[in-house]
Amino acid sequence: MKYGLNLVLVLCFWGLNAQTTDSVLVDVNFRFTDGLYANAEALRTNQPSTAFNVLAGNLVLQEEEYLLKVENLFPKGRPDLPIELQEVDFICVNGFPYIRAYVDTTRNFTVYAGLRVRGRLCYYAYEQKRPDTVLIKAYNPMTGRPFRQQNVIREKTHLTERILVLATGEISPYDRLNMIRLMADDVALTKTIESLTVQEAEERLQRTLLIYDDRHPIYLPARSEPTN
Numbered sequence: 001m002k003y004g005l006n007l008v009l010v011l012c013f014w015g016l017n018a019q020t021t022d023s024v025l026v027d028v029n030f031r032f033t034d035g036l037y038a039n040a041e042a043l044r045t046n047q048p049s050t051a052f053n054v055l056a057g058n059l060v061l062q063e064e065e066y067l068l069k070v071e072n073l074f075p076k077g078r079p080d081l082p083i084e085l086q087e088v089d090f091i092c093v094n095g096f097p098y099i100r101a102y103v104d105t106t107r108n109f110t111v112y113a114g115l116r117v118r119g120r121l122c123y124y125a126y127e128q129k130r131p132d133t134v135l136i137k138a139y140n141p142m143t144g145r146p147f148r149q150q151n152v153i154r155e156k157t158h159l160t161e162r163i164l165v166l167a168t169g170e171i172s173p174y175d176r177l178n179m180i181r182l183m184a185d186d187v188a189l190t191k192t193i194e195s196l197t198v199q200e201a202e203e204r205l206q207r208t209l210l211i212y213d214d215r216h217p218i219y220l221p222a223r224s225e226p227t228n
Contacts (some may be wrong), residue, residue, distance in 0.1 A: 024168065026119055031095030031223045036073075039089045040169030043097065046221040054085070061093060066114030067126065068098040085110045095223060099164065101126045115164065119213030121182060122164040123174060123206075128201035129155045163209075166218055176201045183212050 024030060035048025042049060050127050057073035068091060073083040091098050092125075098112035101124075117123035161174035165182060172178040176198060180190050189212055193201050 013090070023224045024222045026220050027213075028118065030118060032092040032097050033223045034092050034095065036083070036088045037090035037092065037097075038087060040164070040166065040179055043090050043092075044166065046223060048092065050083070057083075063096075063114075066098075068093060068112040068114070068122070069104070069109045071109045072111065088164070099124055101160070102128055109159050113208055115207050117206075117209060117213065118166075119217040120166055120216045121209055121213055122166055123161070123209060124158060124164065125161040125174075127157050130159050174205065176205065179205055179208060183208075186212055186215060189215070 009079075012151060020072065031044070033045050033046050033048055034052055035042045036050040036055075036137050037048050054075060056076045056079070058071040060067075060069040060071075062069070070085060070091070072079075073085070074081055085100065089100050091100075097114060097115050097118070101111045101113040103110050111126065111128075113124045113126040115122045141191070163172050163174050163178060164170070170181065176193065179201075180193055183190050183193075189208065193204075193208060
């Protein structure tokens with residue numbers, strides 16, 4: 001479903017009345033200030049460098065898929081001054097943060113993936129179609145042996161999963177070894193993961209991540225009215 005920016009803005013700015021610097025626990029209910037953020041350090045201040053109310057452009061918001069697809073953004077009335085999206089690591093819409101994932105050069109838009117888990121360790125994932133080489137074989141029905149084969153390039157959907165350390169901005173693949181490394185300050189939890197088989201640990205990563213965030217809370221400034 002495609003939205004013009006002005007329509008999205010109607011949804012974005014409800015409840016942005018109070019100015020406050022109070023620290024609030026970052027969890028599923030935490031709401032970020034809507035706008036553009038250059039990096040994780042800016043996100044931790046919860047004060048965007050650019051607010052939506054000074055921008056125009058086109059974007060597609062797919063909330064159920066945790067995706068934000070941006071075709072272009074620019075200051076109102078100045079389409080000749082496009083925002084360089086490679087300099088915008090995060091975009092927050094309706095209080096929800098999306099991190100820049102990749103550029104779809106075929107459709108000419110930048111894809112941002114939503115932070116599905118938010119806390120000291122954040123989790124995000126996205127699917128991307130990439131060229132993949134497939135070996136095709138033709139078999140002789142009489143002998144059952146291949147008599148011709150050829151490599152064919154086809155598009156295949158790849159799932160990418162990542163962990164964002166909110167306190168530092170570090171991004172790592174979402175797997176058992178990285179989880180053990182990133183949770184080293186929780187000895188009991190890391191020992192539990194290490195005691196499991198690789199398959200058991202991979203199956204419990206999501207629950208482990210939620211337990212870690214619950215045990216190691218992080219607090220950020222509350223959502224506030226943009227100043228620009």
